[in-house]
Amino acid sequence: MNVQDGYPPSSYGESFADVYDDWYADVSDIGATVATLGTLAGGRPVLELGIGTGRIALPLAATGTPVVGVDASPAMLDVLQTKPGAAAIVAVEGDMAALGDAPGLTDRGPFGVVFAAFNTFFNLPSDQDQADCLEGCHSLISDDGTLVIEGFVPPEGGLTDGGISVRDVTTTTAVLTVSKHDADNQLIHGHHIEMRSDGNTMRPWVIHYRTPEQLDASAAAAGFVLDQRWADWRGMPFDPAVHDVHVTLYRKVSSP
Template identity: 35%
Template sequence: MDITDYQRQEDIWDAEAARAYDTPGSGMFAPEVLGPTVDRLSGLAGGGRALELAIGTGRVAIPLAERGVPVTGIELSQAMVDRLREKVDDAALPVVLGDMASARAPGAFTLVYLVYNTISNLVTQAQQVACFRNAGRHLVPGGRFVVELEVPGLRVLPPGREAVVWHHEPGYLGLDTYDVVAQRLVSHHIRFGEGRQARIARGPHRYVWPAEMDLMAQLAGLELESRHADWQATEFTADSASHVSVYRLPGG
């Protein structure tokens, strides 16, 4: 099935998804996951303003703002923004409703960031390049664009196979189907109910290699400053499953 047969991102992140997104104290909201993220971003902001692309329900932005960093967001999904507004008002954390590849937020920023694999939600290379350029337009000279992204997991995909199970537990099965020619995948989330009942949610992605991201950055006038395997600045190696890459706009 072609990736275009699946829903648009603004349809995927509907009210039901927004209600289920927050998992306080666990998953991506676990202190050991969220704490180092906020610590690193706070330092990179350098006392200036921060812009989060795809701010969602404020998982990172709210604790970052509580550290004293002025944060603005861009978000495509009105439902996610509505969920954010249940926690904090527009005066404390303004959000521009729009596509992270093109929407503009007022002012300039010392830090723009895009976390938790979200750049892969842009399912064409052109959209991803546009996102880098949009980030660069928002930065002051010397400002930084930070991207957190998984390394494509093709090493676990057997030759001739197009799918891999990446997680399973009682009541849940997660698997990815790959189109390695188009550099795309669809994540399938299958939750089992009573008897034969099951619910399936699907999310389309375009996976990106670190070297390809570096070229996107160059097209946007940005330079790679650092790359680590995680937010704790662990060394990035050939075996790293993800990376946190920091790009800098020259000058300043």
């Protein structure tokens, strides 16, 4: 099945917006992320792909960096708009695989930095979507700008076939994670299933994961070259034998 058939770009955000801030507030080092992005931007505007509820964008904008974000989920953007500081951010509803179609985005650029934090790039469920996104980034980044992608590193021995695990249990809820891994297509389909006495909520997700080398090849095809690869947002050197997350910086070199 083509993933897009039952999983439009808004799916993830629409399913997770009501719990996202509770569940994912601490998934990465916000302080280091903001500091590094601010330094890279040097006062120029920054574009966040999949801005979500503003976990990174709000503290980044609070430092004075102009921040623009795109997200396919109205529900995520609604949560963002309720937060203090949201007025400083330009948040646009759109698909990061079709950045040229996102209203007003082109006029806000060129951007000194475009970034996708916390596996957000892998939310694009096909090679074509990821290639289209990178091409869109290329046209929006300034000539001396930087593209930053944070993602997990698929383990050497491969991922497991999937299964069921317990994500959380409280006195009122149990949250199970059910997933199935398609190794040939590097896809993981999953649901977080939240079970309560008054009913269950299904929260679907799809990840099209890529190795760092695959990302480099896709980025090169879009006109970027690998600049630096770190193990974290503080710039720790990346060692593929040790680290399971990377923060990769690409420079723009040519037309795609």
